[in-house]
Amino acid sequence: MKGSFIVNGKKAEWSFAPDAVLLDVLRNNGHTEVHRGCGEGECGACAVILEGRLVNSCQVFAASAAGQKITTVAGIGSIHSPHPIQQAFVEAGAIQCGFCTPAMILAVFCLLQKTPNPTDDEIRKALDGNLCRCTGYVKIFEAVRLAARRMSSNE
Amino acid sequence: MNEFSVVGKPVLKVDSLSLACGSAFFTADFTVKDPLFLAFFYSPHAHAEITAIDDSPARAMEGVVDVFHSGNTSSGLFTTAGQGYPEPSPYDTRLFNKTVRYAGDIVGAVLAESDKTARAAARAIAVEYTLLLPLFDPEKAMDGDVPRIHGEDEYAPLPVAYRPEQNIAGEVLFSFGNVEKGFTEADFIEEETYNTHCTSHCAMEPHAATASFDEHGRLVIYSSTQVPFHARRIVSMTTGIPLHRIRVVKPRIGGGFGSKQEVILEPYVALAAWKHKRNVRAELTRREVFTTVRTRHAMRVRVKSGFKKDGTITALQMDDLMNTGAYGAHALTVLSNAASKVLPMFNKIPNMAFTGHAVYTTLPVGGAYRGYGATQGYFAFNQHVDAICRKVGADFVEYVKKWHIREGETSEVFRAIGEGTEGVSQIVRSCKLTECLDRGAEEIRWNELRGKRLRSGSVVKGVGAAVSMQGSGIAMVDMGSASMKMNDDGSFNLFAGATDIGTGSDTILSQIAAERLGISVEMIVILSSDTDLTPFDTGAYASSTTYISGQAVLRCAEKIGEQLLSTASSMTGAPVGNLSIGKGGKVINSADGSEIPFSEIACYSMYSRNQFQIQAQASFFGEESPPPFMAHFAEVDVDMETGRVRVVKFVSAGDCGQPINPVLALGQIEGATLNGISYALTEQYLFDAKGKMTNNSFWDYKIYGSLDIPEVKAILAESSEPSGPYGAKSISEIGINGPAPAIANAIFDAVGIRLRELPMTPEKVLAAIKAKAGR
Amino acid sequence: MNRIEWYFPETIDEAAALLARERTVPHGGGTGLVKSGLSSFSGVVDLAKLPLNYLKMEKGILEIGASQTFASVAENLSNLCPDCILVAALGSAASTPLRNRITIGGSVSFFPPWSDLIGPFSVLEGEICTEGKNSGTYDLSSWLANRPVQQGTLVTSVLLPDAADWDSCYYREVRVGFDYPAFTVSVVARKNGSKIEKVRAAVSGGLERVTRLSGIEDGLNGKDLSQLASLDVKKMARVTFGRKPAGSAEYLSEIAAVHVERCLKSVLLGGGELR
């Protein structure tokens, strides 16, 4: 079947199987910044923002997302013009292997949109679906606090 | 202490922005033209002989290109362990074994036009088995009346003990002094048995490999590997493809922790691509990673010591039984490390004996995993020491400070045992363990909390400590190399064999080169681990990269420095002796203070006279393996009614010599610490009665996430290791050794029970609490 | 391959008509359907365009449309009725990205053994409203007892007739923060001074999907708070479990009772629930 999506602000028209999940459709169409860590909704590496909400793209049928807005990490900033959250992750040393990072950054993006000055508990909760095996989260939390400070003060 | 300008600074990780923005490529992210997909089928049985494979239903499916299995594809014996050659691991497996030895053992692979078809076809294959008796209990493995897991052909390529007829995949024995005599001199004897379990690395990126062809028809393999050069060698060896026709490229890697030191997928994609001359991709699911890739070896450790009333240990005996599972990948060496990285800690014990056996069973295969045997050994060692302290009324911290190995000292153990064979004698030249203990104790509030059993409702607080050491590379075995060339603008390309798997080695190696040449990291353009483009390196394992590969880079940069001076000398006529490398990319003439920018030197060398490029290469192999040290402290709350243990705070204070990049070093400690806590408390393989793993997904294999982490405090107690690059030692493994024993000791401090078996699940804790109350 | 057609009806009638067809299923958040796969279906009816994404409280009756996600219920309720047990329960289920997908309709239809909805639903004595085949209103036990009524039936909303003004305590037994619960404990109560006007308690995850602890409820309803101390709650709260990866049947049964006692104490005596 065919479906159109608005991915990172651009319209895309893709064909896919009726039982395909969004993760596969995104990856097959070049969005390899969306990662597969488990395919079962357990690791969060595949998270994207669907109509303003963080979702695990491996748990979403592509068909059910047709017509909707999808944001991947490439949609919030690029290597040429990174988003403050991406910059904060770099500066706080929150990235080791970086496999979890794109989805983690999107989770933070959603958090800070709603809660510009999150408490530590709010940070933990917002990242509860994103596993990171490398960092132990210490520097990820620091990155979130750094990004929040910068974004709310427009530093 | 040296004043550094780049080393020791929190330089931003060079690949991190690309990872944050999603522009970095992992193995599965490469698009190759018109790829075929490879999917595996596995043994459902723990132990069986394959009698027939009917692949016709699969071959009949549309889109299926080929099916590989023992009925049509043979390979020689080899080991999947990516280690120095010949490997210390036995050659006991083939690409497709006729005997399957654990539920999850690879039986064959289907090649098809799509991943979906390949997987569907893999399910359609009918395999007939004659069941053989399984062997699940490692304690029985060496008995006479149990099934033998391996046959006549398997062999060890090195002259090491290997006795498959007794299911022994590896044996390590050594002793010095007279243990029996030591025991008779003791006032007390303490003897206990500890059990550690098998666990999964859970690197977030599942294993993937893609084989494609370059324009000359050479095979190019992209792989999520920690060991690209070993992978190339093993692919050639198992498939017969000439080594010079193979190129292995390591893109970004989504974590390894040892799991990608194992050459699993590469030979299969190579075989299939080479046969069909088509690009081939393989990507494991998380479930396949759990069952078919490697685990931390489960180990039973029995420790016995004799000690005097004042705590002096007169003799110590350790007996380890390690379950290597179906194959002996890393069996001998992990076993060795359980002794060689543990027993030197108390180097004043005059009488010591170690016996270790790695045995085959029909369970998933053990392999390299961060900590590499030391983790298992230290679980027992630290609890044992805690027990001694409690017996003689000593404080753990003070006791360890009194007895641990110090700068200028050696241990018999270093010489007695290395990686399965004799070791290399060495003197410890940097050790700040005492400082680690002091700073850690202060941070955890040791003196305020120890023995207080503060209570709130049914919850009791306790603190516990552990110490550990690791190594920095494998002495006389590991080798790394690097090369550099200079560009017109005074920047340098640095080519390193070293494999950055997320650890940050690309950054650290760039820092080392930049420091030596007085330039910023931006002026170093690093490319690492591509078997065509970069020089050789044994790979990312054994805590070797900073120490071994770092020295290679430093030596290489030194040679570049010499060339810079000699070129500047011929440019200006100034004697080399007057010239030195300044900061900011210039050579300084001390006679008149004049400066010659690197860019001018580069252009002079390339365009002016006697043209040549400033370039160099260097290799380094370690003649010793200086240990990093760490003190680990846990504060836990134990719920007496439910058995739940909550780690409130964890402190890891480590000595890694001079940290090349403190942020990355702290990150390694923090990550290892959390992995270690999760290992101690929740992670475990569950098996059914037939030996099949029943929890092969994150649904029931639980690892710690953002909600679980306690307050983690990592501390660096800097030292300077004379043999290391800019004084550096390793850091990335050691942090995982402490959590399990520190938590166990803290539980004892809180509620007086000893948990000698991992993981320390609430149910086990509660049972122990009840058993104690009932006593 | 079996052809699968997706439908996006905009009215309940349209949806009900589609669901009357053979091998056609509703799609809520998809988190259950992705796991089970679509191979046995020929039609999937996506419910997102139906007017079922609402949550309203009228005269103390809380009605939640089937398309509300766990996250939106927790969010909406935290304004409307912050002490409602559903806030704690649905707000801590699964993980953030899953809570953003899991719908009330899908969860009611599925009611997995690890459901975070079922315990609160039980103590709030909710009802399930359906349309299409077997349209009507069902209480929990008749819904659970009669799987076939669910086939081809569209869950449109759940009604919680008396959801406000309870003190509540919710506990989920998890191995790590992001885990499905091995069991859950739900306790709600209303007090008047030192008198217990009404208390309800339920344990989910045992052999029965959900067990109302009526012995405890009967022993406390209408009594003075001091009555709690005289009940052997740990014994009365014993629920039978099967073995789970989180622990043996005996262990789970024992600690579920511990947590029932803690939740009761927390709700009735105000002691914070210990984690």
Ligand SMILES: Cc1cc2nc3c(=O)[nH]c(=O)nc-3n(C[C@H](O)[C@H](O)[C@H](O)COP(=O)(O)OP(=O)(O)OC[C@H]3O[C@@H](n4cnc5c(N)ncnc54)[C@H](O)[C@@H]3O)c2cc1C
């Ligand atoms: C990794 C993971 C962890 C989870 N953890 C938890 C947890 O901790 N706690 C918890 O409570 N849940 C948890 N869940 C969710 C739970 O397992 C189910 O997946 C979920 O309840 C299904 O809801 P859904 O809206 O996604 O349903 P869908 O997948 O859309 O549907 C599920 C079933 O319900 C039917 N259905 C859907 N909507 C309707 C309707 N309106 N009327 C009639 N039938 C309908 C579908 O046809 C299907 O049969 C978890 C899920 C995953 C994947």
Ligand code: FES
């Ligand atoms: S890949 Fe989707 S949650 Fe793991």
Ligand code: FES
């Ligand atoms: S940085 Fe590797 S998983 Fe998070």
